[in-house]
Amino acid sequence: MEHVSFSPLSRVAICGGTHGNEMTGVYLVREMQKQKVDQTGSVSVTTVLSNPRAVDACRRYVEKDLNRCFTAALLSSPITDSAPYDLRRAQELNAQLGPKGSQEAVDLLCDLHNTTANMGMCILMDSSDPIPLHIYKYIQSKMTSAPVRAIQLALSHPETYSLDSVGKHGFSIEVGPQPHGVLRADIFNIVKEGVDLMIDWLQKFNSGSTFEGGDVEAYCYVKSVDYPRDPTTNEITAAIHPDLQDNDFKLLRPGDPAFLSFSGETVKHEGEELYPFFVNECAYYEKKIAFHLATKVTVTIPSVSVKKE
Template sequence: MSETETSHDDKSCVPADSPTLDNSSSCTQMEHVSLAPLSRVAICGGTHGNEMTGVYIVKEMQRKKVKAAGSLYVTPVLTNPRAVEVCRRYTDKDLNRCFTDALLSSPVTDSAPYELRRAQELNAQLGPKGGKEAVDLLVDLHNTTANMGLCLIFYSLDWLTLHLLKYMQNKISSVPVRAIQLDIPLSDAYSLEVVGKHGFAIEVGPQPHGVLRADIFNVAKKAVDLTLEFIQEFNAGRTFEGGEVEAFTLVKSIDYPRDSSGEITAAIHPELQDNDFQLLRSGDPLFLSFSGETVIHEGEDLYPFFINECAYYEKKVAFQLARKTTYSFPSVSVEKD
């Protein structure tokens, strides 16, 4: 995504005649945009079987037989039931890395990883990815062990997503509400939310894996309720005014220091721990080695997130770094017949 530096932050406008951001666009006058109504929404949980908030939000929706919310047909989906049953992130393969075009179209057999077969089942049920028959909006619920508050994570930034982010920011005050954008082509986008016409993950933390916290559950449940509330009001004809929101765009991942055998030799520095989304400047501490030496950040000032995420040790990621961008978006309302 093309960006213009403004101090540590960037500011982008997007074309008023497009529902999605265009990487090559210059700033233009924001005009009102009409979008198609959204009639089908999937609320998904348990993509990672030990992230308990989404598991129990979906189970509660299924228990109450939630199928409709005003103008919406709502489908609650427990996405990785085998992993949920054993309370593990996954059984064979990380399901939330199985939704690239290549993996969704690959031939599978009974000996293929369970999560790869499950990804294709979900794509058939809720998609297909990029298809006209896909659900209008897919929301996938996750937990992180990092101190990230409530985050919406998405690939393409469309008008609907930006409006939902702003709506949640105006309605939720108990935790910070932020957005993370993964600047990856749709064909290579790997997580479940890309199956819907619109989609995002909701990431809430800190919460240990395999543990359910009421405060974290309530924040995620509020975000789900606000999403459905927004869409009902949108479908009913309300005009939502334009505005601005910030998003953190992933730049790179940082691994732990390691020795020649691949063993970790340092932990996250105490001054960095729990300081997700706080600007990291050159010279700031990153790691504290087991022998007591400090490893500092060198280079561009960036924003860290997923700091010391438990599930990312296996991926050799200590934290990720992002740039902050401000996006302008137009007013929107539903298309009239």
């Protein structure tokens, strides 16, 4: 079995409010700041409220989706008076927690999100970096309050654009269902348990534990599906079918109901068997996405340990 060693993961950033109406991260970060959780054994923790203006307004973003602003081009673009606040904020976060791709960047960046979709707890990552995959494996083995899945977004875009990509290693925790602008105790506690387990894993890793490799299951993004639309007005003409609603990660086969038109007709899924996720996510209406589709893959991860000095 392949083995990889890494430098200690001692500088960790936990971010909430990257989307200002996703309340769990906002309140968990505030609570950690109140409790002054900034050093846990070998782990120094930086807590960040990513988009304070969006949080104050209880909106996803102010002018531009902050979680799409971390490409090299946007991070290096000149800031003028007319630049969106969210882009300025992305560059501030990159200066504070990065710079992205540099040795100065935090060792691990964990960004907390909520979805209106019935997805349980998901660890979203952009690559097959073994560190997030090991943390996912550990959380999944210990988590009692919700199913835990890994989603790999690597195939969906050529360059990482999310806040978690600023760290040397990074991932997002996405938990739902929770309406935007609403706080739910059960969802809050799921995320808190996940964050506590992540820190627990980091302590063990930094203290010299070897984590054995092996196979983990992940969902790998294939494509996005839009709602049926009126060809003239471009307005949607159907909603998610009741058989698909709340059934994220249940295999969608050709001919299965996908949408129900406002006049009562069922629109069936066409194409290959795939797994839907982010089904009927509120924030994706503006992006013209009804749901994403993924394949289920087996990822073999190497064993990992801290480099011996």
